[in-house]
Amino acid sequence: MAVNTLRHEAKLKVYSRKPHKCSIPVNEQGKFLKVSQYYGENVFNYHLSKSLLAEDKENLKLVIEGKKTITKEIASKFANAVLEWSISKGVTHFCHWFQPLTGSTAEKHDAFLNFDNDRPVEYLSATMLMQGEPDASSFPHGGSRATFEARGYTSWDLTSPIFIKESANGKTLVIPTAFVSYHGDALDTKTPLLRSDLKINEAVKKFCQLIGMKDIEKVYTTCGAEQEYFLIDKALYYGRQDLVMTGRTLFGSLTSRNQQLEDHYFGMIEDRVLAFMQEVEIELHKMGIPAKTRHNEVAPGQFELAPIFKDANVAADSNQMIMTVLRNVALKHDFVCLLHEKPFAGINGSGKHLNWSMSTDSGINLLEPGHNPHENFRFLAVVATVVEAVHRHADVIRMGIASHGNDHRLGANEAPPSIMSVFLGDTLTKIFDSMVDGGNYTPGKSTAMDLGTNQLANLFKDNTDRNRTSPFAFTGNKFEFRACGSSASIGFPLSIVNAAVADIFNETNKLLESEIQSGKSSDDALIAVVMKWYKNARNTVFNGDGYSAEWVKEAAKRGLGNLRTTPEAIAVLKDDSKTKFLITNGVFSVSEIQTRHNVMLERYIKCRDIEFKTLKQMVQKQIVPVAIEYKSFLAESVKMQKDAGSDATIELELLKHLADVTKDLFMQMTVFDSMLNKYHEQLDEEKLATKIAMELMPHSVQIANLCNIIEELIPEDSWPVPKYYDMLFIR
Numbered sequence: 115m116a117v118n119t120l121r122h123e124a125k126l127k128v129y130s131r132k133p134h135k136c137s138i139p140v141n142e143q144g145k146f147l148k149v150s151q152y153y154g155e156n157v158f159n160y161h162l163s164k165s166l167l168a169e170d171k172e173n174l175k176l177v178i179e180g181k182k183t184i185t186k187e188i189a190s191k192f193a194n195a196v197l198e199w200s201i202s203k204g205v206t207h208f209c210h211w212f213q214p215l216t217g218s219t220a221e222k223h224d225a226f227l228n229f230d231n232d233r234p235v236e237y238l239s240a241t242m243l244m245q246g247e248p249d250a251s252s253f254p255h256g257g258s259r260a261t262f263e264a265r266g267y268t269s270w271d272l273t274s275p276i277f278i279k280e281s282a283n284g285k286t287l288v289i290p291t292a293f294v295s296y297h298g299d300a301l302d303t304k305t306p307l308l309r310s311d312l313k314i315n316e317a318v319k320k321f322c323q324l325i326g327m328k329d330i331e332k333v334y335t336t337c338g339a340e341q342e343y344f345l346i347d348k349a350l351y352y353g354r355q356d357l358v359m360t361g362r363t364l365f366g367s368l369t370s371r372n373q374q375l376e377d378h379y380f381g382m383i384e385d386r387v388l389a390f391m392q393e394v395e396i397e398l399h400k401m402g403i404p405a406k407t408r409h410n411e412v413a414p415g416q417f418e419l420a421p422i423f424k425d426a427n428v429a430a431d432s433n434q435m436i437m438t439v440l441r442n443v444a445l446k447h448d449f450v451c452l453l454h455e456k457p458f459a460g461i462n463g464s465g466k467h468l469n470w471s472m473s474t475d476s477g478i479n480l481l482e483p484g485h486n487p488h489e490n491f492r493f494l495a496v497v498a499t500v501v502e503a504v505h506r507h508a509d510v511i512r513m514g515i516a517s518h519g520n521d522h523r524l525g526a527n528e529a530p531p532s533i534m535s536v537f538l539g540d541t542l543t544k545i546f547d548s549m550v551d552g553g554n555y556t557p558g559k560s561t562a563m564d565l566g567t568n569q570l571a572n573l574f575k576d577n578t579d580r581n582r583t584s585p586f587a588f589t590g591n592k593f594e595f596r597a598c599g600s601s602a603s604i605g606f607p608l609s610i611v612n613a614a615v616a617d618i619f620n621e622t623n624k625l626l627e628s629e630i631q632s633g634k635s636s637d638d639a640l641i642a643v644v645m646k647w648y649k650n651a652r653n654t655v656f657n658g659d660g661y662s663a664e665w666v667k668e669a670a671k672r673g674l675g676n677l678r679t680t681p682e683a684i685a686v687l688k689d690d691s692k693t694k695f696l697i698t699n700g701v702f703s704v705s706e707i708q709t710r711h712n713v714m715l716e717r718y719i720k721c722r723d724i725e726f727k728t729l730k731q732m733v734q735k736q737i738v739p740v741a742i743e744y745k746s747f748l749a750e751s752v753k754m755q756k757d758a759g760s761d762a763t764i765e766l767e768l769l770k771h772l773a774d775v776t777k778d779l780f781m782q783m784t785v786f787d788s789m790l791n792k793y794h795e796q797l798d799e800e801k802l803a804t805k806i807a808m809e810l811m812p813h814s815v816q817i818a819n820l821c822n823i824i825e826e827l828i829p830e831d832s833w834p835v836p837k838y839y840d841m842l843f844i845r
Contacts, residue, residue, distance in 0.1 A: 116743070117831045124349040124836060128844045131347065133389035134447040136396065149399055156203070156278035157402035158196055165195040178272050179332070189240035196276060197226065197238040200287045205278055208238065208287040210246035210268040213303045215254040215713045217517075217603045219434050220293075222248060223286055243289065244270045253293075255301060256712030265296040271304060274431045277401045290431050300706050303605030307427055310612030310701045311335055317619035318472055318480070324626045325492060325636040332475040335612055336592075337429035340420040341436055342411055342464035342600050344452040345387060347845065350836040351450040359728045360721070361454035361519070361601070364814070365737075365821035366838045368460040373413045381410045386845050387417065390447040394419070397439050403432045413461040414842040423469065426612070430605040433466075437601075453601040456522030458838060459818070463523035464600035470611060471592040472496070482591045483542075491640035494545065498647040499618050500593060501536050504586050505651035507614035507695060508534035509675050509686045511586075512597075514610035516683035516714065518721045520599035521807075524678075530585035530597045532683075533669045533676045535656040537584035543657060546648045549641070583660030613701040618647070620699075680718050681803035687711035715799050722806045726790055729814055733783055733821065736834045741776040741824050744832065745769060772827050779820040786813055 139152040160166060160174050170191050176182035200208070209221040228237035246268035253266075274290035293302035300306055311334055318333040351357050356364040373379075383391065391408045398405040404422035411418050419440070424432060437453060444451035456463035472480045481500075483493045504511060512534050524532045538546070585597040598607050622643050629639035653672040658665060669676060677683040686692050687707055696702040702710075748769040755762035789810060796802040825833060 118834050121353055121834065121836055121840070122831065124347075124353050125840060125844060127349040128347040128840075131386060131448055131845070133385045134393075135389065136393040136446075138396065139400075153399045153404075154402035156280070156400045158199055158276040160192065160195065163195040163199065165198050166191060184244075184272070186240050189244055193238045193240050193243040196243065196287065197236060200238075200278065200285075201226070201236055203278055203285060205285040205287050207284070208242075208289060210248075210270075210291040211288045212248075212268050212291045212293040213430075213434060213603055213605060214293055214301060215256075215303070215710070217601065219438065220248070220253070221286075221288070222246070246291065248293070253301060254713040254717070255295070256709035256716070266293065266301060267296070268293050271308070271427070273308070273425075274428050275402060279401070280397070299703065299709065301709070303430070303603045303609070304427070306609040306701050306706070307430060307605040307612070310609040310616065310699075311426055313616040313699050313701060314472065314612050314619075317616045317623065320623050321496075321619055321626070322474065322480075324623060324630065325640060327474070327478075329476060330474045330478075333472055333480070334475075335426040335608070336423045336471050336473050336479075337426045337604065337608060338421055338423040338469040339429055339433045339436075339598075339604050340407075340418060340467040340469070341433065341440070342416060342418045342466065343440055344413070344415050344457050344464065345390065345417060345444060345449045345845075346415060346452065346841040348445065348448050348450045350841050350844070353836045354841075355732055355835075356725075356728050357450075357452070357457070360725045361452060362457045362522075362725075363459065363838075363841075364725060364729045364732065365818035365825075366459065367822040367825040368458075369837075369839045369842065372461050372838075372842070376412075378410050378414050378416070379412045383408070383410060383417075384845055386447065386449075390443060390449060391417070391419070393446070394439055394443045397443060398436065401435060401439075403435060405436070411462070411464075413458070415458075415845075416462065416464065423471070426470075426608050427605075430603070430608060433604050455517070455519035455599040455601060458842065459522075461842075465523065465596060466598045466600050466602060466604065468595040468598050468604055468607065468611075469589070469592050470595055470608070472615075479591055481588075481593070491637045491644070494549075495622070495640040495643040497538070497542065497588065498546070498644045498651070499622050500615055501538070501654060502647035502651040503611075503614040503618040504534055504536050505654040506618065507610075507692070508654070509677060509683075509689075510692055510696070511607070511610055511614060512675065512677050513683040513686045514607035515595075515598045515602065516677075516680040517599050517602060518680055518718050519601055520597075521678075521680050523599070524597060530583060530660050531666065531676070532597075532678050533660070533666070533674050534585055534597075534654070535660065535669065535674065536593075536651075536654050537587035537657055538655055539588060539657060542588060543655060546644065546652075546655075549644055550649055550652070584656070585660070609701055610696075613696050613699050617695040617699055622647075679804075679807040681715070681800065681807050684711060684714045684718070684803070685800065687714075712799075715803055718803055719799060719806065722810070726786075726810060726814060729817060730783065730787065730790070732835075733779065733817065737821050737824060738776065738780065740828055740832060740834050741772060741779075744828050745772055745776065748772065768827065772824070775820055775823050775827070779817065779824065782813070782817050782820060786810075786817060789813065 139147040141147055160171055170188070173182065173188050174192060177184045177188060207223040207225050209223045211219060211221045214220050226236040226238060228235055248266055248268060268291035271290045271292055276290070277288050279286050279288050292305045292308070294305060295301055314335055315333050319330055322330040322333065354363060356362065395405045395408070405419055406422045407420035409418055419436065421432060421436070440451040453464065455465070474480065480496045481493070484490045512532060524530065582596070585595065587594045587596060595607065595611065598604060625643055625646060626639045629642050630636065653674065656665065666676065688711060693707050696707060697704060748765050751765045752762045752769060755765060793802060793805055793810065796805065825837070
């Protein structure tokens with residue numbers, strides 16, 4: 115058997131890698147700077163601009179707060195200040211940076227270069243700052259645009275900071291923008307998110323004022339999106355066609371040791387990986403993105419980055435940049451960052467936990483229970499309202515995190531199931547139950563845990579444990595939406611959650627008004643809110659093991675939905691009764707919902723089609739040929755042994771086993787190929803997507819399993835592609 119030189123050479127490259135050193139920020143004297151000294155140095159802060167007068171800054175503040183409309187005069191002054199700052203930092207180009215329905219970001223770079231007669235000058239006008247015109251028909255639009263209807267607009271988002279992105283040979287000014295069609299339809303994730311935050315502000319601000327919080331002028335949602343990812347060496351990555359084409363391995367025999375010893379989670383970070391993480395953090399901190407936590411995740415080769423909370427819109431922009439920086443810096447360290455939800459079968463995939471809350475302009479977190487949560491009726495009413503929002507709009511929230519990649523991990527003993535439930539913990543649940551059932555709740559005392567040694571500080575137990583199996587879990591002063599996929603744009607699920615919560619708060623406000631007008635105190639009115647919503651949404655609260663088969667049965671008895679696949683979840687967008695709240699609250703229009711249905715459906719089909727074609731090519735060009743070659747080698751060995759009068763039992767058994775599996779694989783591929791040809795004839799995309807999920811996907815898994823058996827039979831040096839061992843353990 116011939117040695118596979120490409121895989122062998124790739125492994126040799128990995129063995130020789132050393133940690134990559136980056137430029138750590140220093141001052142003029144060459145001393146290392148503290149993070150606080152260079153944090154946000156690439157973010158434009160108009161408060162610090164020397165080009166703007168105090169009056170200009172106040173006007174900008176009012177515009178950003180939504181209290182004043184921006185004028186061309188204000189925009190011109192801002193543009194000049196940005197231009198002056200950018201040039202002083204070595205910037206030569208600017209771009210409108212937006213988030214189309216690809217789930218990623220888009221940008222077109224324009225030089226500051228202009229001409230004053232024949233004299234070259236740097237120039238950035240108010241119009242150039244505020245508006246761009248990319249081709250709207252070239253981005254996903256779900257059939258809402260004809261090819262010849264190309265006009266679309268990007269519009270400057272004043273609430274998200276302008277920043278500088280550095281590259282090897284230059285710097286670019288990045289202007290966060292929304293992206294809409296010629297007729298004003300949102301073709302991005304930012305526009306609906308901004309609308310949803312506006313609706314949260316209107317509904318929850320009224321709630322606060324009704325219960326006596328008269329000084330509240332603004333309420334906004336906050337988010338901290340934890341980001342999980344895998345790192346593999348790029349020499350190994352490019353040896354796997356499936357990783358390059360689809361982001362995940364379409365087959366691969368699992369290593370005997372992977373995550374079962376639980377030794378990778380929070381383990382010591384390897385030098386090469388740590389060097390990568392350190393450079394990622396430097397780049398993010400310079401762009402004003404508060405990367406806070408780094409650690410090994412559960413699976414080998416898997417890691418996590420977590421930022422500090424920001425308002426939801428800025429957090430969504432920051433997460434897009436986090437994914438970009440992870441990918442770009444990884445390449446500099448000879449890694450490739452995998453953001454697919456399930457790059458490797460059999461071990462944990464990657465998610466993105468959205469830590470969500472609501473805050474007031476006075477600094478109050480409305481999900482902060484305080485010292486006596488059983489007496490804090492405002493807090494309880496807010497929680498009950500959120501629980502009702504998840505209960506009533508569960509199917510649409512599930513749709514918000516649907517993708518072909520996320521289908522591989524939801525409910526797979528590593529991520530919350532596709533059943534939308536809420537974890538409240540023992541303490542909160544007992545408080546709600548006692549209120550609804552008419553009992554009395556006696557709060558327990560904070561108890562210190564006796565650790566059996568005098569050398570350790572006392573630890574005080576929280577009033578509830580955490581539940582990592584819940585898709586929507588209360589974690590002390592926020593809800594953690596754990597079901598979002600690692601590659602997803604968080605703007606879309608955030609806009610859905612915000613819209614759902616705002617919808618129920620509008621009803622909460624009507625109830626409060628009615629109760630208060632009848633003569634009840636605000637506390638009694640809040641109790642009425644708690645009673646109404648918790649009674650109604652009680653079945654959605656589940657504090658047990660969300661991974662268990664028993665919960666699936668129990669959830670069905672409770673009448674909770676379980677949309678297992680993306681096609682099932684996408685179909686929700688065609689149910690007017692379920693999407694009505696998105697329209698009535700002004701977060702999406704009817705046409706925008708139709709657009710998203712079509713785009714999500716089309717993307718699911720295209721991504722699966724790429725996977726199927728890639729699997730077919732790899733089996734035909736790599737797996738079957740190496741199996742046939744080894745069969746020939748074994749057959750020749752059997753013949754030689756028999757000619758020499760020696761026992762060839764082992765070779766013969768191996769040959770028969772390999773022949774049987776190879777034949778089965780070939781036959782399965784023949785059937786699969788026929789299925790592929792037939793499904794391309796299916797014109798109804800919804801039926802096609804369902805067929806893919808229910809028929810083609812299970813068949814592709816059978817093919818993958820046969821490939822894995824062949825991998826285990828072929829000699830190590832002859833296997834044509836990097837194995838799981840190579841990718842997960844060699845760094």
